[in-house]
Amino acid sequence: MLTYEKIMEQFKVFENHVEKYDNEFRKANILPKNHSWRPYRWCSRDIVFALIVVRHERFRNCLEADVCLMSSPPQYPENSGAKVAMGFLLSEAYKCGTSMEIVFSENVETRIEDGKKKGRVPAYIYDLACDFDIKLKHVLEGHITPFEARQIYMKLVGFSKEAQEKIMKLSVDEKISPERACFVVMGGIWSLAEAESIILGSDNPESILLSASSPEDRHLYLRDVLSARGAILGGALDRKLLKKEIVKDGEASESEDIEVEMDISFDGETYAKAYKAIDECCIPWTAETDLILKPEERMVVVVRARSSSEIIETFEEDLICLSRTIEKYKTKEPTMKFFFLVPRDFEEIPSDKRIEMENRIRELGALLMTSPESVARLDKEAMRRIETGRMVRHE
Amino acid sequence: MSEMKTVLISLSDEQCNCGRVDLRRLMAKAIKTEQLMESKVLIEEVQKRYNTFCDRIEFYSHRLLSLGSVDSEDLGGNYLDLLVKIKDRFPEESMKSRLTANFCPKERMAGYISDFESLVSKVGISEREEIQKKLSFYRRALSENKNVVELLVAWTSIREIDIETDTSKLEESFLSLNVSDNMTSGDYGGHFVALKNQFNKVIDLTKKKTHAAINFSELRHDVITKVIREYAYKNGTPMYVAVTYADGSEASPLPIYCLRSKLPEQMVQLNAQPILNVGMMSARHANDGLDALVKTYWYRNQEISIGRTQAETDDVAYKKSKELFFKLRSEGPYRIAFYQTGFQPAVVGFYRALIEELIERNKKKMPADLEVIPYFFMGEYIKGEPWN
Numbered sequence: 001m002l003t004y005e006k007i008m009e010q011f012k013v014f015e016n017h018v019e020k021y022d023n024e025f026r027k028a029n030i031l032p033k034n035h036s037w038r039p040y041r042w043c044s045r046d047i048v049f050a051l052i053v054v055r056h057e058r059f060r061n062c063l064e065a066d067v068c069l070m071s072s073p074p075q076y077p078e079n080s081g082a083k084v085a086m087g088f089l090l091s092e093a094y095k096c097g098t099s100m101e102i103v104f105s106e107n108v109e110t111r112i113e114d115g116k117k118k119g120r121v122p123a124y125i126y127d128l129a130c131d132f133d134i135k136l137k138h139v140l141e142g143h144i145t146p147f148e149a150r151q152i153y154m155k156l157v158g159f160s161k162e163a164q165e166k167i168m169k170l171s172v173d174e175k176i177s178p179e180r181a182c183f184v185v186m187g188g189i190w191s192l193a194e195a196e197s198i199i200l201g202s203d204n205p206e207s208i209l210l211s212a213s214s215p216e217d218r219h220l221y222l223r224d225v226l227s228a229r230g231a232i233l234g235g236a237l238d239r240k241l242l243k244k245e246i247v248k249d250g251e252a253s254e255s256e257d258i259e260v261e262m263d264i265s266f267d268g269e270t271y272a273k274a275y276k277a278i279d280e281c282c283i284p285w286t287a288e289t290d291l292i293l294k295p296e297e298r299m300v301v302v303v304r305a306r307s308s309s310e311i312i313e314t315f316e317e318d319l320i321c322l323s324r325t326i327e328k329y330k331t332k333e334p335t336m337k338f339f340f341l342v343p344r345d346f347e348e349i350p351s352d353k354r355i356e357m358e359n360r361i362r363e364l365g366a367l368l369m370t371s372p373e374s375v376a377r378l379d380k381e382a383m384r385r386i387e388t389g390r391m392v393r394h395e
Numbered sequence: 396m397s398e399m400k401t402v403l404i405s406l407s408d409e410q411c412n413c414g415r416v417d418l419r420r421l422m423a424k425a426i427k428t429e430q431l432m433e434s435k436v437l438i439e440e441v442q443k444r445y446n447t448f449c450d451r452i453e454f455y456s457h458r459l460l461s462l463g464s465v466d467s468e469d470l471g472g473n474y475l476d477l478l479v480k481i482k483d484r485f486p487e488e489s490m491k492s493r494l495t496a497n498f499c500p501k502e503r504m505a506g507y508i509s510d511f512e513s514l515v516s517k518v519g520i521s522e523r524e525e526i527q528k529k530l531s532f533y534r535r536a537l538s539e540n541k542n543v544v545e546l547l548v549a550w551t552s553i554r555e556i557d558i559e560t561d562t563s564k565l566e567e568s569f570l571s572l573n574v575s576d577n578m579t580s581g582d583y584g585g586h587f588v589a590l591k592n593q594f595n596k597v598i599d600l601t602k603k604k605t606h607a608a609i610n611f612s613e614l615r616h617d618v619i620t621k622v623i624r625e626y627a628y629k630n631g632t633p634m635y636v637a638v639t640y641a642d643g644s645e646a647s648p649l650p651i652y653c654l655r656s657k658l659p660e661q662m663v664q665l666n667a668q669p670i671l672n673v674g675m676m677s678a679r680h681a682n683d684g685l686d687a688l689v690k691t692y693w694y695r696n697q698e699i700s701i702g703r704t705q706a707e708t709d710d711v712a713y714k715k716s717k718e719l720f721f722k723l724r725s726e727g728p729y730r731i732a733f734y735q736t737g738f739q740p741a742v743v744g745f746y747r748a749l750i751e752e753l754i755e756r757n758k759k760k761m762p763a764d765l766e767v768i769p770y771f772f773m774g775e776y777i778k779g780e781p782w783n
Contacts, residue, residue, distance in 0.1 A: 168569040215442040217495035226549040271550050309457035
């Protein structure tokens, strides 16, 4: 824990940076370059998690932090400030094209040694690394090496064990760097659950995560778009399930920042998502409006992001897959609920055919789930994400 | 893991007519758009248009397939991997023969079949079942005067996931992956390594007559200059490497392995000359005192920084520099301190012209009469290695 004086020292440095930044950039209406000192404040409502000042140090090709103050608010998970700070530092280091080395200047948790001011890796970050079981070797020199950064980044993103193994395999085969896989999640291109669907559910995840195919190669591009489409449809269901409904003065609204707690995992073999409720939540998009997933209950959703023609074309194959999925999970947990998720395009199918399909799904012991998203919208979003991924560093 | 299979369907001209939409017209428009994409001009807009055409062709073709009214052939889940294999080995030919396109109109059928046959035989996969199925389907379509659409169907059969039994071995290999590490290696990582790797890879592929280009976008201008210099002065058989930018535009190739360092005695006369301070481009870094430091600017900002592709900017910078170097020849020896302030296409254009100028001057085997010493703006100006 830093002393009051040490915190005030860093506040002073932070204030100086803010003042300089205001004069050089904000007031002059100029955007800073990566190599300019840039102050950041990370908050949620009125709680500050981290105050950070960084720049890309171009000669060493590392990310340099001149201020790195963090807090660990008791109402949030342990060491939240360090998680926020490291998430930002590592993503910024990647985005700026650095070697991923992070250097803390002499202003960070300063000490005097041999008459010289020296900085160090902040104690909160050191604690976080210890929690992750990662040994930092240059704490007192104020360095996090690219090797250490890689491991922290992987832990911080929170990939499942299966996804971590797949990323390791892809990295060892030189198909994608682990930093890239982490950045697409931390940089907001794909949510963690969507990235897991891509990593575990696609046979060419590197092409999607690297945005490697271009529209000129229609087949390869479409292969990526289709995989991305499935991930986004699954992601839309995640978001819907996680939304917490707040009832105030008899009116229900969705909370903007409080989410329902839920474990989400992905089964790459059947392309299905498995959910385990921690808080109670409503199951959306089915014909039965009052379906609830109670705490500790599980459900499995087979995701098929198909257009109406594709649904008709592949329905028999999809039923076989659904039936195998039910067989696989039902033996482990007989109370498990099952769903078959399709986009809104399902409604374009003639009604008699639709009813027949719904009945056949029901006969297997599952329910049809129709998302309000259409294939056209999902594809547009998939292309946007692939395009966004193209704009960020590739290595 | 679920499979992505490829299904071929053949359509007569009558079947292409889906009410308000005629697939034949969509195909013609898509082919026109493919030609436009080659120029790389306004590429994002053209790509969007191409996506729309392809999407519509696929949508209506899926509809026909779901009605069961068309001939079809299932190529299974491995066909796309074969396609990638061909494309990786022969990118130019694959592009010319429209290998990765999703449709083939009947007029192009004969040409497509012969190109495809030649490609698969060069890759050595002509005997594969998928290839045989595809070729016989296309031949049948040709004889029946039909068009072909290739559709992708995702999440079809279930494919078992390979489960890594020994994860500790994988973890070990992962942890021993090389990382560029200043703490232990002490050399430059990141951009330097990345650009040198790019050069090596592109040189290698160019020698194998495979098209590849170096992308200079988003790289530091000092890194670009230093790495270009290294390869220009390196020993080797002179050659050209292609240049591209992040907007997809392709610039003129860059000569490498073509300059030799001067001997000290060749430099005596030139070293006695005064140095002329020249800024790279006007109206940049004036607030850092560059206007006061330099006598003139090489480029006028107005001439260089106008809305066009980066390759076009590179070309303008190159031509302007060629013109200026040519003019300098008649004015006697010059030693130029070149105050460089970034802007990748202008930097690449300048050094391409400088290399060609030095090659020309060196042919005369006269004492050196031109030297450019770069000064890189990195907050302050840092001197680089001279070019002479």
